[in-house]
Amino acid sequence: MKMRSKKIARYLIALFVIFSLNFIIPRLMPGDPITNLLGEDYVMTEESLQELREKMGLDESLPIQYLNYWNGVFRFDFGYSYHFKGPVSSIILSRMKWTLLLLIPSILFSAILGSLMGSISGQKSSSNSYKTLTLIELAFYSTPTFFLSLIFLYIFSFKLGLFPIKGFYYSGGILDILHHFFLPISIMTIFLTSRNYMIMRGSVIQEKSKLYVVYAKAKGLSDRQVLFKHIFKNASLPLLTLLALDFGFILSGALFIEIIFSMNGMGNLIYEALLSRDYPVLYGSFMIISIMAVLANAFVDFLYGIIDPRISDSV
Amino acid sequence: MKILEIQDLNVKFTTPIGEVYAVNNASFSLNANETLALVGETGCGKSVIANTIIRLLPQNAEISGNIFYKGNNLLKMSDREMEKTRQQEIAIIFQNPTLSLNPLYKIGDQISEPLLVHKKINKKEAFTKTKKLLKTMGFQNPSKFTGMYPHQLSGGMNQRVLLSISLTLNPSIIIADEPTKGLDNELVRDIIEEFKTVNKINNSSLLLITHDLSIARELSDRIIIMYSGDIVEITKTESFFKNPLHPYSKILLNSLPERGFNPPKGNSPSMVNIPKGCKFHPRCPHKKKICSEKTPPIYSIDEGDVRCYLFQ
Numbered sequence: 222m223k224m225r226s227k228k229i230a231r232y233l234i235a236l237f238v239i240f241s242l243n244f245i246i247p248r249l250m251p252g253d254p255i256t257n258l259l260g261e262d263y264v265m266t267e268e269s270l271q272e273l274r275e276k277m278g279l280d281e282s283l284p285i286q287y288l289n290y291w292n293g294v295f296r297f298d299f300g301y302s303y304h305f306k307g308p309v310s311s312i313i314l315s316r317m318k319w320t321l322l323l324l325i326p327s328i329l330f331s332a333i334l335g336s337l338m339g340s341i342s343g344q345k346s347s348s349n350s351y352k353t354l355t356l357i358e359l360a361f362y363s364t365p366t367f368f369l370s371l372i373f374l375y376i377f378s379f380k381l382g383l384f385p386i387k388g389f390y391y392s393g394g395i396l397d398i399l400h401h402f403f404l405p406i407s408i409m410t411i412f413l414t415s416r417n418y419m420i421m422r423g424s425v426i427q428e429k430s431k432l433y434v435v436y437a438k439a440k441g442l443s444d445r446q447v448l449f450k451h452i453f454k455n456a457s458l459p460l461l462t463l464l465a466l467d468f469g470f471i472l473s474g475a476l477f478i479e480i481i482f483s484m485n486g487m488g489n490l491i492y493e494a495l496l497s498r499d500y501p502v503l504y505g506s507f508m509i510i511s512i513m514a515v516l517a518n519a520f521v522d523f524l525y526g527i528i529d530p531r532i533s534d535s536v
Numbered sequence: 537m538k539i540l541e542i543q544d545l546n547v548k549f550t551t552p553i554g555e556v557y558a559v560n561n562a563s564f565s566l567n568a569n570e571t572l573a574l575v576g577e578t579g580c581g582k583s584v585i586a587n588t589i590i591r592l593l594p595q596n597a598e599i600s601g602n603i604f605y606k607g608n609n610l611l612k613m614s615d616r617e618m619e620k621t622r623q624q625e626i627a628i629i630f631q632n633p634t635l636s637l638n639p640l641y642k643i644g645d646q647i648s649e650p651l652l653v654h655k656k657i658n659k660k661e662a663f664t665k666t667k668k669l670l671k672t673m674g675f676q677n678p679s680k681f682t683g684m685y686p687h688q689l690s691g692g693m694n695q696r697v698l699l700s701i702s703l704t705l706n707p708s709i710i711i712a713d714e715p716t717k718g719l720d721n722e723l724v725r726d727i728i729e730e731f732k733t734v735n736k737i738n739n740s741s742l743l744l745i746t747h748d749l750s751i752a753r754e755l756s757d758r759i760i761i762m763y764s765g766d767i768v769e770i771t772k773t774e775s776f777f778k779n780p781l782h783p784y785s786k787i788l789l790n791s792l793p794e795r796g797f798n799p800p801k802g803n804s805p806s807m808v809n810i811p812k813g814c815k816f817h818p819r820c821p822h823k824k825k826i827c828s829e830k831t832p833p834i835y836s837i838d839e840g841d842v843r844c845y846l847f848q
Contacts, residue, residue, distance in 0.1 A: 347595075431635070432630060432632060432635040432636050433636055433637055435592055435630070436630055436636040436637070437638070439590055439592055439622055439623065439627070439628045440622065440649060440650050441619050441621070441622035441623035441624060441650065441653060442649075442653060443619050446653065451638050454640050454641075528640065529640055530639075530685045530687070530688075531639060531685070531687050
């Protein structure tokens with residue numbers, strides 16, 4: 222119990238530091254914040270500048286600004302986007318769901334596919350057919366997602382005409398959404414599966430020479446029982462760790478796919494915000510992504526404690 | 537009655553540094569209800585014999601010979617049949633009890649696993665049996681221990697857990713591979729007591745692999761001495777300690793603390809460049825010319841079997 226509260230405290234501190242950095246970094250930037258926000262091409266009178274400063278609370282001292290900033294954070298208020306013409310939080314929320322719709326199925330499918338294929342391949346690591354499979358997975362793993370997306374778009378959408386190339390501006394019925402989502406989710410799943418496959422294979426090869434595996438065989442378990450009753454659980458621990466550590470990497474892969482398939486998710490939002498120098502949206506997205514990363518870490522940490530009793534006993 | 541009979545067993549490993557002849561022309565048998573001790577220095581091939589019997593040697597092992605268990609040749613069995621033989625007929629306990637157990641599963645699940653896999657009984661029955669076994673192995677409060685993990689128990693406790701597992705299906709043979717390795721004297725005494733308990737409640741034969749002569753004396757009926765992959769002597773334990781036959785056996789006995797603590801001179805030979813003829817001849821006080829030329833055969837005399845030209 223004491224352990225758990227310690228862990229929660231650690232995550233809260235991490236969030237506090239991230240949020241504070243998000244406050245400090247923009248204020249360390251040279252030049253006027255308003256110019257930073259609006260871009261240098263904007264010409265404004267001194268009065269309207271002053272009015273804007275007051276409206277945004279920039280006329281206050283830094284400590285007061287910091288308190289106001291936290292006040293905003295707790296009310297889920299990340300400011301106003303001049304480019305998208307709306308409050309940042311509602312813009313991000315409406316885009317977020319599409320990113321999650323791409324991420325969650327891909328992470329789930331790839332976890333199942335990658336760990337199953339990887340563990341069987343790891344147990345039969347000397348078989349030639351699994352060596353070939355490893356080569357194929359390695360090729361997928363080494364291909365950047367945007368390149369894979371372009372190839373898939375070319376083959377399945379352009380040449381074969383099976384899936385839409387773009388047009389994700391409105392959401393139709395469920396079938397329409399599925400039609401649009403099929404290629405992005407497939408690519409994301411293929412990419413993540415290759416990664417999970419490589420890790421799981423290596424992990425199983427390492428585990429299978431351990432004494433408890435030999436002993437499980439000596440108990441009269443078949444190869445399949447040894448793999449799924451004993452090796453699998455132990456070998457999946459590194460995979461779990463990586464899922465948390467690599468969350469940012471997974472997300473960036475998803476963002477690239479979104480941009481290429483012109484989907485209405487976080488990827489395109491960040492992309493547009495970057496091009497139009499929409500800092501409030503960028504900071505808001507940065508915060509949401511960091512919260513998601515911290516939550517993913519906390520979740521894996523929690524799972525780890527359930528799977529490996531040695532972890533929850535120590536630390 | 538012979539329950540296990542090993543005939544002309546040879547085990548060879550192909551390794552990057554050359555071929556390793558781990559076991560050469562080993563022949564012996566294990567009788568029903570008997571405790572047979574297999575004694576020798578580290579690396580003499582004791583554990584290889586144990587793993588050959590239950591067919592758990594690594595892929596690079598080359599095996600020839602026969603191992604008959606109740607008339608069936610274990611080396612010719614299909615994988616499926618072998619899976620049924622393991623644990624149900626022949627159970628093994630490895631050297632390192634804590635590493636033998638899966639760190640992520642509770643003790644209770646690991647003990648009841650053979651019952652669930654082989655006997656297809658329900659979980660509740662399996663757990664009742666598990667608790668009963670834990671109690672006979674000296675766990676006062678079994679319900680508390682079934683929910684614990686291997687890392688929460690001491691090495692000695694895990695050893696007793698392994699003993700409980702080996703008893704789940706009443707196998708005909710239990711192979712114990714160095715059950716006392718790395719344990720302190722106190723625990724060694726406990727383990728000896730537990731093996732005596734096992735002998736009492738279960739009428740299985742025990743193949744006890746050890747480098748510790750005192751345990752062999754305490755527990756075994758017969759004793760086999762191995763040297764560098766060769767069986768050099770097979771005798772009754774009682775007569776072995778009174779009158780060892782092979783020169784190596786004599787030297788080995790003199791290394792015991794109560795007999796003056798004289799360690800054998802020289803080193804056991806490397807498994808790659810083995811000496812020609814009798815492998816013990818470079819260290820033997822009685823060596824003759826023939827010893828370095830031809831490997832001696834096994835001579836059967838009244839007291840036992842011995843591989844030495846002195847008994848020609």
